[in-house]
Every structure is written in C-alpha cells, then in structure tokens.
Amino acid sequence: xxxxxxxxxxxxxxxxFDKFEEELSKIDSDLVVFPELALNGYMLKDAVFEDAxxxxxxxxxxxxxxxxxxxxxxxxxxxxxxxxxxxxCSGGEVLHVHHKNILPNYGLFQEARxxxxxxxxxxxxxSFGEVLMVVCEEMFSAKVIEKIASTKPxxxxxxxxxxxxxxxxxxxxxxxxxxxxxxTSAILSGANVVFVxxxxxxxxxxxxxxxxxxxxxGEVVKKAELFEKEFLHVVLxxxxxxxxxxxxxxx
Numbered sequence: 289x290x291x292x293x294x295x296x297x298x299x300x301x302x303x304x305f306d307k308f309e310e311e312l313s314k315i316d317s318d319l320v321v322f323p324e325l326a327l328n329g330y331m332l333k334d335a336v337f338e339d340a341x342x343x344x345x346x347x348x349x350x351x352x353x354x355x356x357x358x359x360x361x362x363x364x365x366x367x368x369x370x371x372x373x374x375x376x377c378s379g380g381e382v383l384h385v386h387h388k389n390i391l392p393n394y395g396l397f398q399e400a401r402x403x404x405x406x407x408x409x410x411x412x413x414x415s416f417g418e419v420l421m422v423v424c425e426e427m428f429s430a431k432v433i434e435k436i437a438s439t440k441p442x443x444x445x446x447x448x449x450x451x452x453x454x455x456x457x458x459x460x461x462x463x464x465x466x467x468x469x470x471x472t473s474a475i476l477s478g479a480n481v482v483f484v485x486x487x488x489x490x491x492x493x494x495x496x497x498x499x500x501x502x503x504x505x506g507e508v509v510k511k512a513e514l515f516e517k518e519f520l521h522v523v524l525x526x527x528x529x530x531x532x533x534x535x536x537x538x539x
Contacts, residue, residue: 289416292317293520295499295512297488300329302339305348308360312352315519319416323486323499324361324424324447325372331490332363336402340365346375346382353377357414361423361447369404374421374447376412384412388423390432396451396493397425409435417442417526420479424448427469437476442529444473448485452496452515460514463498471506478504478532480524487515504532 292315308327312320324330327349328339340363352358357378364373364385371387387406391399409432411420420441426432427446436444454461466483474481480503487497500511501522512520 289319289524289526290317291319291321291482291501291522291524293482293484293499293501293512293522294320294322294326295484295487295497295516295518295520296322296326297517298323298326298329298486300331300335300490302341303327305345308349309352312356312358315356317356317521319357319359321445321482321484322358322360322447323484324374324449325363326360326447326486327362329490330449330486330495331493333398333402336363336370337365339363340370343382346385350375350377350382351380354380357383357416359421359445359447361449363403370402371406372399372403372423373406374423374445376414376419376421376445378414383414384410384419384421386410386421386423388426390426390429392425399425411439411441414443416524419443419445421445421447424450427466427473433469433473433476436473436479440477441479442526443524444477444479444481446470446481446483448483449495450485451493460496460498463496463514466498467500467508470500470502471508474502474504475506475532478529478535480504480526480529482522487517504529
C-alpha cells in the first residue's frame with residue numbers, strides 16, 4: 289500500500305474544487321493524506337461560518353477519489369454547527385467523517401470559541417483494512433490513547449496543525465512530545481501510524497511539519513523535513529502489523 293503525506297501550506301482561504309484537483313493531479317498513490325484544515329487554513333476565527341463547506345460541496349471533492357483514496361481536513365457545516373473535521377473519501381464518495389472531539393481553548397488556541405465538539409470517534413473499514421482518524425489536540429488525551437489501544441486499527445491517521453514551540457539546542461520540544469505519543473500509540477495498538485502536519489506561517493504562528501510514518505513496532509520509518517513543503521511517499525508493511533498484534537495477543 290502506497291501513501292503520500294502532503295505536508296503543505298494551507299492558506300486562509302476556502303480552497304476551490306479546481307485547486308484541489310490540481311493538487312491531487314501531482315500525486316500518484318493509493319492513499320493521499322492532507323493535514324488538519326487543509327482546505328481552509330487554521331486561524332480563520334470569525335470567518336469559519338462563511339468559509340465552512342457544506343456536505344454537498346465535500347461530496348463534490350469526494351468525486352476525485354475514484355482512483356485513489358483521499359483524506360483531508362476542513363471546516364464543515366452540519367445544520368447550524370461548524371466542525372473541525374477530517375474526511376475520508378474512497379470510490380468517488382465520502383466514506384467517513386470525523387469531527388474533532390477535543391477543542392483547545394488556551395493561549396494561542398481558540399478553537400472552542402468557533403467550533404462545535406464532535407461526539408464520537410469511530411473506526412471504519414476501507415480496502416486497506418480498519419482505519420481510525422484523530423485530529424491534533426485529541427492525541428494529548430489519555431482517553432483517546434486508550435481508544436486507539438483498544439480499537440487496534442490497521443491504520444491510524446492523525447491530521448495536525450501543530451505550531452512550533454519549545455526550541456532547544458538540539459531539538460524541537462513539541463516534535464519530541466509528538467513522537468512519544470505517536471510511537472506509544474503504534475506499539476499499544478499494533479497499527480501503522482501516519483502523522484501529517486502542515487508547514488508555513490499564519491498570523492505569527494509557524495507550523496513545523498515533520499510528518500512521518502511509524503510502524504507497529506514504534507519505529508520511525510520515514511520522516512519529512514521540518515519547516516519545508518514536502519510530499520512524503522510511504523509504503524506500509526501489513527506483515528509487521530500482524531506480527532505486532534500477535535505479540536500483543538490481540539484477538
């Protein structure tokens with residue numbers, strides 16, 4: 289299974305269907321994964337309502353998934369509620385939508401002011417096996433880590449807009465924290481883990497990238513550069529996942 293993790297630079301502007309189609313045309317892969325809020329940008333603030341996508345608009349984007357599966361983050365309007373959502377498209381249709389359950393509301397992060405929380409986190413079946421999607425802040429919850437460990441999907445997809453902070457002499461602290469969460473989740477669940485983080489700047493916030501694939505043994509197989517736009521091409525080995533699940537005595 290070939291994946292491409294698109295470590296791109298979202299803009300504070302609602303992406304058009306034509307622009308998204310152009311982005312996808314550059315990529316030949318079985319599954320293409322974009323970051324959190326890839327179709328909108330992060331610091332929308334009060335513009336979330338006017339820039340939100342309807343389900344009918346998202347269903348049009350899904351038509352581009354006839355030859356390859358696509359995952360992307362966007363602002364999605366369901367009735368009167370606006371969500372920070374992750375969308376999985378396959379076979380030309382929307383296969384699954386996950387609304388971010390845990391919204392940060394501290395310091396630079398004001399998501400709880402503008403979005404409604406999602407109410408559940410469910411895995412779903414794809415042609416690549418069982419998949420679970422998580423959006424950024426959710427990974428810092430013990431309950432979510434427990435959910436990942438108990439679900440034990442074949443593939444865990446994490447979309448993020450993580451700003452750079454905690455600069456030290458030889459490392460970026462936030463990258464170190466993320467890597468600990470990702471490797472722990474991989475080992476506990478026996479899943480292949482892909483983490484897709486954006487790069488670029490918005491209103492003084494700098495996003496660090498560092499997208500990566502971690503195998504079920506907790507090993508970083510491949511990692512994108514920090515602060516650079518990149519298409520990271522990844523090949524998943526399902527055999528390692530089966531072996532790790534055996535070692536964990538997963539039924």
